[in-house]
Amino acid sequence: MKAQATALLDDLRAAGRVPDGETIVGALCGRLAHEAREGLVPVLNGSGIVLHTNLGRAPLAPEALAAMNAIAGGYSNLEYDLEAGARGSRYARVSTLLRTVSGAEDALVVNNCAAAVLLILDTYARGREVIVARNQLIEIGGGFRLPDVLARSGATLVEVGATNKVYLRDVERALTAQTALLLRSHPSNYRIEGFTADIDPAELAALGKRVGVPTVEDLGTGALVDLAAYGLPHERTVREAVADGIDLVAFSGDKLLGGPQAGIIVGRAAPIARLRANPLLRALRVDKATLAALGATLQLSLRDEDRVRIPFYAMIGTPLETLRSRALALATKLGALGIDVRVDPAIGYVGGGSLPLAELPSIALAVRPRAGDANALAARYRAGTPPLIARSEGDRVAVDLRTIPPERDGELFDLLALT
Numbered sequence: 001m002k003a004q005a006t007a008l009l010d011d012l013r014a015a016g017r018v019p020d021g022e023t024i025v026g027a028l029c030g031r032l033a034h035e036a037r038e039g040l041v042p043v044l045n046g047s048g049i050v051l052h053t054n055l056g057r058a059p060l061a062p063e064a065l066a067a068m069n070a071i072a073g074g075y076s077n078l079e080y081d082l083e084a085g086a087r088g089s090r091y092a093r094v095s096t097l098l099r100t101v102s103g104a105e106d107a108l109v110v111n112n113c114a115a116a117v118l119l120i121l122d123t124y125a126r127g128r129e130v131i132v133a134r135n136q137l138i139e140i141g142g143g144f145r146l147p148d149v150l151a152r153s154g155a156t157l158v159e160v161g162a163t164n165k166v167y168l169r170d171v172e173r174a175l176t177a178q179t180a181l182l183l184r185s186h187p188s189n190y191r192i193e194g195f196t197a198d199i200d201p202a203e204l205a206a207l208g209k210r211v212g213v214p215t216v217e218d219l220g221t222g223a224l225v226d227l228a229a230y231g232l233p234h235e236r237t238v239r240e241a242v243a244d245g246i247d248l249v250a251f252s253g254d255k256l257l258g259g260p261q262a263g264i265i266v267g268r269a270a271p272i273a274r275l276r277a278n279p280l281l282r283a284l285r286v287d288k289a290t291l292a293a294l295g296a297t298l299q300l301s302l303r304d305e306d307r308v309r310i311p312f313y314a315m316i317g318t319p320l321e322t323l324r325s326r327a328l329a330l331a332t333k334l335g336a337l338g339i340d341v342r343v344d345p346a347i348g349y350v351g352g353g354s355l356p357l358a359e360l361p362s363i364a365l366a367v368r369p370r371a372g373d374a375n376a377l378a379a380r381y382r383a384g385t386p387p388l389i390a391r392s393e394g395d396r397v398a399v400d401l402r403t404i405p406p407e408r409d410g411e412l413f414d415l416l417a418l419t
């Protein structure tokens with residue numbers, strides 16, 4: 001506080017201005033509030049993007065938080081076999097759950113899906129060739145570009161086919177004695193449409209088996225259930241990839257699974273054992289809090305009636321009518337304060353690089369600023385406590401209610417009341 005006050009006075013002196021006391025106190029409060037924000041703070045996500053990578057992707061279920069709390073606050077049997085009274089496996093418990101949800105023989109968990117892909121490439125492909133169809137050379141957010149990742153892993157990328165059409169025979173022709181992997185990546189954040197042909201993953205897996213080259217799928221999104229049940233387009237599930245015979249399937253813990261940041265690899269027992277023996281795993285391993293949260297989230301994924309406890313599924317499953325009645329209640333109260341607010345239809349997205357074209361019909365409060373423009377109002381909301389992230393649209397700011405938990409409506413009202 002003293003340091004901030006001194007810095008402010010220095011700045012004012014340097015600027016050669018002497019404002020009144022009230023202005024100085026106001027400026028000091030602003031600086032202190034800014035300083036208090038330097039750490040992580042919770043925000044209200046009014047963007048309508050359910051898995052917003054910049055906002056921390058998937059919020060965790062209460063059960064996952066409770067599990068983290070119980071495990072991270074003390075000692076646990078993380079790597080301890082209680083029966084034998086000796087060292088045990090860090091991954092044993094979560095692997096059992098992952099086998100159940102995926103149908104795979106074995107499973108492994110690392111820090112994120114990018115790390116999972118790195119571990120697989122490092123284990124199999126250093127100094128060797130990896131065949132990838134040209135329509136799958138993806139870049140995901142944060143500069144993770146498949147050709148670059150392959151290069152960093154010391155693997156040689158062998159691209160086959162054309163951008164719009166790739167056939168199994170293209171892969172067959174590219175096989176050499178140096179082929180280490182057949183890599184498939186799930187185009188989770190783009191679509192190629194029109195005059196196209198793609199390789200059936202089951203046929204790719206069969207080819208791999210025939211020639212003795214492991215197949216890998218960078219699935220990314222990691223849907224455990226068919227999203228068609230939520231009115232969304234079908235997204236390839238982990239179980240489907242495993243059932244197609246892909247040897248190793250990698251996906252994120254904090255996308256469609258709705259759990260903590262993690263990279264999950266499921267697949268056949270022998271290749272998973274080989275990954276487990278790679279010393280790099282030690283550098284990519286997850287901590288006890290992540291494993292606790294992941295285990296609890298997977299447990300909730302087992303049954304339809306429990307899955308709704310996972311915030312991602314609660315949010316995508318909220319009926320439009322529920323959103324509309326929340327919006328109407330808030331709008332009535334805000335209107336009584338003389339605020340110009342409309343209840344508008346809105347379009348949200350799953351986000352996190354998943355289902356980029358799938359729109360989530362939603363409801364937004366569209367607030368018109370009393371003074372200034374919509375951008376300035378959106379900035380004022382971001383400066384609130386908690387900060388509210390909302391979009392300016394024309395002369396209004398739209399706050400999508402699908403991504404704001406209903407129990408936060410009181411806080412949302414207090415923020416919007418300051419319009």
Ligand SMILES: *Cc1c(COP(=O)(O)O)cnc(C)c1O
Nearest residue numbers: 112113114188218219220221252
């Ligand atoms: C999101 C994604 C990744 C990266 O996942 P992280 O868990 O963020 O590292 C990798 N591949 C695909 C296909 C993805 O969609």
